[in-house]
Amino acid sequence: MEGIVSQSIVMDATDEKGLKELGITDFDTAIVSMGETIEDSIMITLSLKEMGLRKVIVKAKSELHSKILRKVGADRIIFPEREMAERLAESIASPKIFDFIELSKTYGIIEMVVPKRLVNKTLSELKMREKFRVSVIAIKRKLPFTLPDGSTDFKEEIIVGPGGDDEVISGDVLIMLGKNENLEKIEKL
Amino acid sequence: MNQEFDDLLELGNFYILSQEFGEAIKVLKMAEKIDRMNPELYNNLGMAYEGLSEKDKARDSFRLVLKLNPNHKSAQEHLTRLIEE
Numbered sequence: 001m002e003g004i005v006s007q008s009i010v011m012d013a014t015d016e017k018g019l020k021e022l023g024i025t026d027f028d029t030a031i032v033s034m035g036e037t038i039e040d041s042i043m044i045t046l047s048l049k050e051m052g053l054r055k056v057i058v059k060a061k062s063e064l065h066s067k068i069l070r071k072v073g074a075d076r077i078i079f080p081e082r083e084m085a086e087r088l089a090e091s092i093a094s095p096k097i098f099d100f101i102e103l104s105k106t107y108g109i110i111e112m113v114v115p116k117r118l119v120n121k122t123l124s125e126l127k128m129r130e131k132f133r134v135s136v137i138a139i140k141r142k143l144p145f146t147l148p149d150g151s152t153d154f155k156e157e158i159i160v161g162p163g164g165d166d167e168v169i170s171g172d173v174l175i176m177l178g179k180n181e182n183l184e185k186i187e188k189l
Numbered sequence: 190m191n192q193e194f195d196d197l198l199e200l201g202n203f204y205i206l207s208q209e210f211g212e213a214i215k216v217l218k219m220a221e222k223i224d225r226m227n228p229e230l231y232n233n234l235g236m237a238y239e240g241l242s243e244k245d246k247a248r249d250s251f252r253l254v255l256k257l258n259p260n261h262k263s264a265q266e267h268l269t270r271l272i273e274e
Contacts, residue, residue, distance in 0.1 A: 098242075098274075113242040142240050144206050151263050152205055152236055171210055171241040 014040055016047045024048065029055040032074075038065050042072055049073035097187065098173060108180045109137070114172045115189035124164030132186055134178030136162055141172050194223040194230075201233050210240035228257040232264050244271055 011018050013034070024030065030048050032041050041058055042065075048056045049072065057076040060066040066077045087100055099111040118126055128134055139162050142154040159166060168174070176183060197220035204213035217234045224230065235250030248271050254264035 142242070144208060144236070144240065146206065152202060152233075153263070154236075154239065169208060171208075171243075173242055 013044045014047075016051075019047060020051065025052050027053065029053075029057065032056065032058040034059075038062075038068075041065070042068055045069055045074050046072040100183075102180070103177075106179055107177070108183055109175060109177050110183045110187070111140075111173055111175050112187065114168050114170070114174050115186065116170075117189050118168055119170050119172075120167065122165055122167045123162055126168065128176070132178070133182045134176045134186060136174050137177050138162065138175040139166065139168065139172050140175065141169070191223055194220050194227070197223070198227075198230060198233065201230075201237070205233060205236050205240060208240065210237045213237040213240075226257060228254045228261055228264070231257070232261065232267075235264065235267060239267060239271065244274070247271055 009022065011022070013019065013032075030053050032044050032048070034041055034044070038061060041060075045056055045058050055075045056073065057078065058069050058074045060069055060077045060079055061081075066079070069077050086102075096113045096115075097110065098113070099109075101109045103109060123136055128136055137160070139159040141157045141159070143157050144152050144154055147153050176186065197216050201213045201217040201220065204210070204216065214234065214237045217230060217237060220227075220230050221234075231250045231253045235247045235254065238244075238247035238250055248268060251264040251268040251271070254261050255268065258264075
């Protein structure tokens with residue numbers, strides 16, 4: 001954990017007394033990510049909320065688990081495996097889509113290879129907002145270069161917040177934000 | 190070595206470095222008609238597909254390189270990167 005967090009402690013999180021001694025209530029947020037035993041994650045969540053921790057985020061394994069976590073006071077419940085599976089399914093369904101993040105039921109962010117129809121045009125020529133009601137928030141591009149041994153490799157460039165003059169070229173990956181229904185229209189181009 | 194094949198391979202590489210990946214694929218496909226056993230050809234083809242973000246085709250090309258030359262370092266690295274992406 002060194003290098004990721006400023007402080008790390010190994011302890012039994014089900015030990016309520018130990019958590020108190022640790023001064024857990026001084027922390028703003030706790031993330032309960034242990035998913036091996038449902039019972040432990042419920043007990044830890046309950047303890048943390050009873051101790052007065054403001055925000056507790058918990059990983060759930062099933063709908064029933066989530067329901068109980070909500071009852072014991074979890075502030076946010078996440079389903080990492082399910083969310084990853086959904087994103088993976090999305091990318092398998094269309095090889096042009098590398099990622100999809102659902103921001104809400106209505107809005108999302110999509111990472112997809114630029115459709116051929118949109119290639120070699122600037123963003124102002126493409127009029128993405130007017131035509132498709134989506135915003136291009138970044139462009140990922142592979143830049144070829146020659147290695148000392150003469151072979152070729154790529155480095156990835158990310159243009160964050162591209163301007164109207166930025167041109168979209170073949171192979172670019174566009175990261176777009178918009179309503180899911182509008183993002184779907186671009187997928188079909 | 191066949192001069193025409195070498196010229197096409199070089200032209201393909203030029204197109205890759207110019208980010209004209211579609212053009213690179215066209216000339217490399219022409220080179221393929223001359224020699225189907227050259228790992229560099231398929232490595233460059235893999236690079237061109239990778240540049241176009243056509244990951245499936247890029248992976249197939251790099252796998253072909255490794256069939257022809259299991260020790261091809263560049264193909265190994267690119268394939269690993271594409272699989273882990």
